[in-house]
Amino acid sequence: MNWSAKIITHNQERRIAVSFEKDATLIAWIKTFPGVRWSQTKIYWHIPDNDENRKELGIPTLTELLPNKEGLKGIENFKLWLRSKRYSENTIKTYSDAMKSFLVFYRLKDLREIDNDDIIQYNNDYILNNRLSPSYQNQIVNAIKLFFKTTQNRVIDMEKIHRPKRAKVLPNVLSxxxxxxxxxxxxxxxxxxxxxxxxxxxxxxxxxxxxxxxxxxxxxxxxxxxxxxxxxxxxxxxxxxxxxxxxxxxxxxxxxxxxxxxxxxxxxxxxxxxxxxxxxxxxxxxxxxxxxxxxxxxxxxxxxxxxxxxxxxxxxxxxxxxxxxxxxxxxxxxxxxxxxxxxxxxx
The missing domain is CATH 1.10.443.10 (Intergrase catalytic core)
Known part of the structure; x- marks a missing residue:
C-alpha cells in the first residue's frame, strides 16, 4: 500500500497524519483505526499517536525509541505501582505514555541525572513548542512527579515546575x-x-x-x-x-x-x-x-x-x-x- 505517515499536533493533541492518493481499499483500511478523523483543510487522515497505531504503520514506537533499559524497567515498575494503587487503566496508559515521551526526549541522559531544570526545558522545548494542551501539560507534570517518587525515590520540587493556568470553561447546556x-x-x-x-x-x-x-x-x-x-x-x-x-x-x-x-x-x-x-x-x-x-x-x-x-x-x-x-x-x-x-x- 502506497501511503506516508508523520507525527503532527492537531487541536493541541499528538496524532499521526496518514496521506495517500484516493483509493477505496486504503480508505476502508484507515477507517478501521479507532479515533480516525479526516482533515478537509490538510487533506489527510489522522489517528491517535500511540504504540499500537505506530506498530500498525511501521513507525518506531516510543518504547523502541528508548535505548535505556533502566528507563524501560522504570516505566514497567511505574505501571505496577499505579495498578497496585488501583489507578484506572486509562490513567495508567496516559501516565506511562507521557513518561515514555519524556524519557525519549532525554534518551541520552541517565535517569539519575535528570533534575528540575530538565523538566522545565522539556516543558518549554517540547510541550510549548508543539502547542500541546494545558491538560496534557498538567498530566505530564503529575506523571513525572509520581514516576520519580515511586521508581527513583526522589522528590521533584514542583514549585519550580511551571503549571498552566486552568481555563475557566463554562459547561455547555441545552434548553x-x-x-x-x-x-x-x-x-x-x-x-x-x-x-x-x-x-x-x-x-x-x-x-x-x-x-x-x-x-x-x-x-x-x-x-x-x-x-x-x-x-x-x-x-x-x-x-x-x-x-x-x-x-x-x-x-x-x-x-x-x-x-x-x-x-x-x-x-x-x-x-x-x-x-x-x-x-x-x-x-x-x-x-x-x-x-x-x-x-x-x-x-x-x-x-x-x-x-x-x-x-x-x-x-x-x-x-x-x-x-x-x-x-x-x-x-x-x-x-x-x-x-x-x-x-x-x-x-
Missing part, C-alpha cells in the same frame, strides 16, 4: 426544548432509552454502559452507580417516567448481563456506537450545535438548579468531590440572569 427534541428523535426504543437515562439521571457515558439490570431498584426508584469516576458508588433517583420506559425496554430487549448490550450478547454497548446514536438524533432534531453526550449531563445539572434544587444535592447526584466543581453550573443558569432588566429597555 429543555432542545433536550426534548433530542430524546424524542429516535423511534428505536433502546437508543431512546439510553439517551433518556443519561439526561434523567445526569450520567456519564461510562456509567450508563456499566449498568446492569440488578442496579435498577424499581421499589426504591433509584439506580445504583457502581465504581463510577473516582471509584465511588452513588445512587441517583429514577423518575416514574424513566422507570416506565426502562420496564418497556427490558421487556422488549431482555438484556442478559449489561442493561444495554451491543450486537454481542453479554457485552456492553460500544461507547463509539452511542456517540453515533446521539449524532443521528441531532440530525433528526435539526440541531446543529456540536452536542456531546456530556452536554446532557451538564443540562441535567443546570435544569435542576433552575428548578430550585439545592446545590449540595446536585453535588451528591453528580458524584462531585468538591462543591466548587458543582458551583460552575451557577454561571450558566439563566434563572437569575433572566430577571435582570437591561438598561437598554429604558432608553
Amino acid at each position: 429543555k426544548e432542545e433536550v426534548k427534541a433530542i430524546l424524542e428523535a429516535h423511534s428505536n426504543l433502546k437508543h431512546k432509552t439510553m439517551l433518556s437515562l443519561i439526561y434523567s439521571c445526569g450520567l456519564r457515558c461510562g456509567e450508563l454502559l456499566a449498568l446492569k439490570p440488578v442496579h435498577i431498584d424499581s421499589k426504591r426508584n433509584i439506580v445504583l452507580l457502581k465504581n463510577s469516576k473516582g471509584k465511588k458508588d452513588r445512587i441517583a433517583p429514577l423518575s416514574p417516567k424513566i422507570l416506565n420506559m426502562l420496564r418497556e425496554y427490558f421487556t422488549a430487549c431482555k438484556p442478559k448481563v449489561y442493561l444495554f448490550e451491543g450486537q454481542v450478547d453479554g457485552k456492553p454497548y460500544d461507547p463509539r456506537s452511542l456517540q453515533v446514536v446521539l449524532k443521528q438524533a441531532l440530525v433528526k432534531a435539526k440541531i446543529t450545535k456540536p452536542v456531546t453526550l456530556h452536554w446532557l449531563r451538564h443540562s441535567y445539572a443546570t435544569h435542576l438548579l433552575e428548578s430550585g434544587t439545592d446545590l449540595r444535592y446536585i453535588q451528591e447526584l453528580l458524584g462531585h468531590n468538591s462543591s466548587k466543581t458543582t458551583e460552575i453550573y451557577t454561571h450558566v443558569s439563566t434563572k437569575s440572569i433572566q430577571q435582570i432588566k437591561s438598561p437598554f429597555d429604558d432608553l
Whole structure:
C-alpha cells in the first residue's frame, strides 16, 4: 500500500497524519483505526499517536525509541505501582505514555541525572513548542512527579515546575426544548432509552454502559452507580417516567448481563456506537450545535438548579468531590440572569 505517515499536533493533541492518493481499499483500511478523523483543510487522515497505531504503520514506537533499559524497567515498575494503587487503566496508559515521551526526549541522559531544570526545558522545548494542551501539560507534570517518587525515590520540587493556568470553561447546556427534541428523535426504543437515562439521571457515558439490570431498584426508584469516576458508588433517583420506559425496554430487549448490550450478547454497548446514536438524533432534531453526550449531563445539572434544587444535592447526584466543581453550573443558569432588566429597555 502506497501511503506516508508523520507525527503532527492537531487541536493541541499528538496524532499521526496518514496521506495517500484516493483509493477505496486504503480508505476502508484507515477507517478501521479507532479515533480516525479526516482533515478537509490538510487533506489527510489522522489517528491517535500511540504504540499500537505506530506498530500498525511501521513507525518506531516510543518504547523502541528508548535505548535505556533502566528507563524501560522504570516505566514497567511505574505501571505496577499505579495498578497496585488501583489507578484506572486509562490513567495508567496516559501516565506511562507521557513518561515514555519524556524519557525519549532525554534518551541520552541517565535517569539519575535528570533534575528540575530538565523538566522545565522539556516543558518549554517540547510541550510549548508543539502547542500541546494545558491538560496534557498538567498530566505530564503529575506523571513525572509520581514516576520519580515511586521508581527513583526522589522528590521533584514542583514549585519550580511551571503549571498552566486552568481555563475557566463554562459547561455547555441545552434548553429543555432542545433536550426534548433530542430524546424524542429516535423511534428505536433502546437508543431512546439510553439517551433518556443519561439526561434523567445526569450520567456519564461510562456509567450508563456499566449498568446492569440488578442496579435498577424499581421499589426504591433509584439506580445504583457502581465504581463510577473516582471509584465511588452513588445512587441517583429514577423518575416514574424513566422507570416506565426502562420496564418497556427490558421487556422488549431482555438484556442478559449489561442493561444495554451491543450486537454481542453479554457485552456492553460500544461507547463509539452511542456517540453515533446521539449524532443521528441531532440530525433528526435539526440541531446543529456540536452536542456531546456530556452536554446532557451538564443540562441535567443546570435544569435542576433552575428548578430550585439545592446545590449540595446536585453535588451528591453528580458524584462531585468538591462543591466548587458543582458551583460552575451557577454561571450558566439563566434563572437569575433572566430577571435582570437591561438598561437598554429604558432608553
